[in-house]
Amino acid sequence: MIHDMQPEFIKGEYQEATLELYGGIRRRVLYNESEIPYPDGKLIVSTTDPEGIITHVNQSFVDMSGYTEAELIGAPHSILRHPDMPSAAFKDLWDTVNRGDKWQGFVKNLRKDGAYYWVKATVIPNVRQGKVVGYTSVRRKPSRTKVEESIKLYSAMIQQERA
Amino acid sequence: MTFKFTVSPDFTPDHLSGWYIFNTWLQKQTDSAIHLEIYNDFQLQREAIAHDQIDLIYANPFDAAMLVREKGFMPLVKPQGESDEAIIAVNADSAIQCVTDLKPGTRVSYTDDPDVRLMGMIMLEPGDLDVGNIQGVPCDTYILVAKHLLQGDADVGIFLAEAYDDLSEMIKKRLRILVRSQIGVIHHSLMIGPKLKDKKELFEKCLLKMAEETKGGGVLESLGFKGWEKVDEEEMEFMIDLMDTLNV
Numbered sequence: 534m535i536h537d538m539q540p541e542f543i544k545g546e547y548q549e550a551t552l553e554l555y556g557g558i559r560r561r562v563l564y565n566e567s568e569i570p571y572p573d574g575k576l577i578v579s580t581t582d583p584e585g586i587i588t589h590v591n592q593s594f595v596d597m598s599g600y601t602e603a604e605l606i607g608a609p610h611s612i613l614r615h616p617d618m619p620s621a622a623f624k625d626l627w628d629t630v631n632r633g634d635k636w637q638g639f640v641k642n643l644r645k646d647g648a649y650y651w652v653k654a655t656v657i658p659n660v661r662q663g664k665v666v667g668y669t670s671v672r673r674k675p676s677r678t679k680v681e682e683s684i685k686l687y688s689a690m691i692q693q694e695r696a
Numbered sequence: 697m698t699f700k701f702t703v704s705p706d707f708t709p710d711h712l713s714g715w716y717i718f719n720t721w722l723q724k725q726t727d728s729a730i731h732l733e734i735y736n737d738f739q740l741q742r743e744a745i746a747h748d749q750i751d752l753i754y755a756n757p758f759d760a761a762m763l764v765r766e767k768g769f770m771p772l773v774k775p776q777g778e779s780d781e782a783i784i785a786v787n788a789d790s791a792i793q794c795v796t797d798l799k800p801g802t803r804v805s806y807t808d809d810p811d812v813r814l815m816g817m818i819m820l821e822p823g824d825l826d827v828g829n830i831q832g833v834p835c836d837t838y839i840l841v842a843k844h845l846l847q848g849d850a851d852v853g854i855f856l857a858e859a860y861d862d863l864s865e866m867i868k869k870r871l872r873i874l875v876r877s878q879i880g881v882i883h884h885s886l887m888i889g890p891k892l893k894d895k896k897e898l899f900e901k902c903l904l905k906m907a908e909e910t911k912g913g914g915v916l917e918s919l920g921f922k923g924w925e926k927v928d929e930e931e932m933e934f935m936i937d938l939m940d941t942l943n944v
């Protein structure tokens with residue numbers, strides 16, 4: 534399940550946006566300009582079923598997203614979708630893993646408290662006995678240069694998507 | 697028939713005799729003839745695996761994918777409560793305060809432990825460093841990795857966390873940790889090959905109660921382990937997938 538974000542969880546001022554998610558889901562998100570640095574030395578790990586519903590998260594995922602494990606398990610992975618991310622990035626992600634390949638890219642994620650964090654993510658299909666049973670994403674700390682490049686690229690992509 | 701057992705070449709030298717003692721214990725407990733073959737480096741060990749000469753291996757996580765997916769190995773156990781972690785360290789007097797201070801051309805000392813080097817390189821990525829723009833300083837041991845930092849022949853060193861922690865206080869005082877990984881799910885494991893498949897349950901049973909067995913406790917001590925923990929196939933598959941994401 535995925536719910537609208539609630540003002541009571543947001544620290545400080547915020548903006549509002551409505552995301553049109555896969556499957557006709559609309560979600561109100563609340564976000565601000567506060568960036569949480571990626572923790573040194575850690576990997577943020579999650580696994581989804583073939584439809585992108587979260588089935589496993591590690592402690593770093595819980596800590597960085599601000600949600601409890603119970604809120605995350607069973608939710609679509611778009612629970613972290615930030616309005617500054619272009620749809621084309623996720624289309625590329627899904628097209629790539631559906632082909633059975635690895636996807637790698639930089640992602641700006643939205644936390645429960647409205648703040649955001651950048652990651653370098655690698656997503657792979659989990660193949661068991663020849664069948665794709667889900668997907669795993671492992672995130673690591675991105676370099677600042679790559680984040681700056683992504684900010685430029687994604688904002689240009691979003692402008693194009695809106696045009 | 698005699699089975700062949702081998703240990704990932706990154707074992708701590710102090711534990712070499714421990715592995716021979718372990719092999720003797722294991723042969724008695726499982727009533728199997730097992731020969732322990734130690735290889736000096738990963739390349740030689742991988743050649744032996746490729747030629748189907750290995751039946752039991754204490755494997756580096758880096759080789760797990762190949763062992764399971766290409767050679768039909770199955771996981772047995774891992775050392776209780778242990779995981780492989782990496783440390784990025786510099787000379788204590790170095791001007792470098794964090795990974796983002798590093799520049800292309802940085803001289804990085806490391807050993808050929810494949811999983812530690814992989815984790816270490818990932819921890820250097822936030823500084824825009826990768827295999828293409830560092831200057832590698834390969835070393836045979838972690839003591840030498842430290843020595844290069846102390847002598848100023850390398851700017852940063854990649855250590856297995858356990859090996860770093862085991863350095864003498866005198867050396868550690870002259871080094872400084874920039875990053876210590878906290879990954880938790882990457883670990884060595886004892887794995888069994890296709891020729892020993894029928895004995896998998898027997899091996900597992902003996903290993904899981906090793907800590908309580910009369911002689912087992914002492915043998916574990918000589919390996920530096922508290923005991924063994926079961927690794928099921930899904931846990932191994934998960935680790936392999938995770939290693940796979942780190943390899944790009």
Ligand SMILES: Cc1cc2nc3c(=O)[nH]c(=O)nc-3n(C[C@H](O)[C@H](O)[C@H](O)COP(=O)(O)O)c2cc1C
Nearest residue numbers: 554555581585610611613614615623656668669670
């Ligand atoms: C394993 C896996 C991990 C994912 N991780 C994220 C993530 O961290 N943040 C995110 O916004 N989308 C992530 N996605 C993509 C989402 O499933 C989704 O496609 C995206 O949020 C855009 O939402 P939409 O597809 O509903 O438009 C992940 C997908 C998979 C398969």
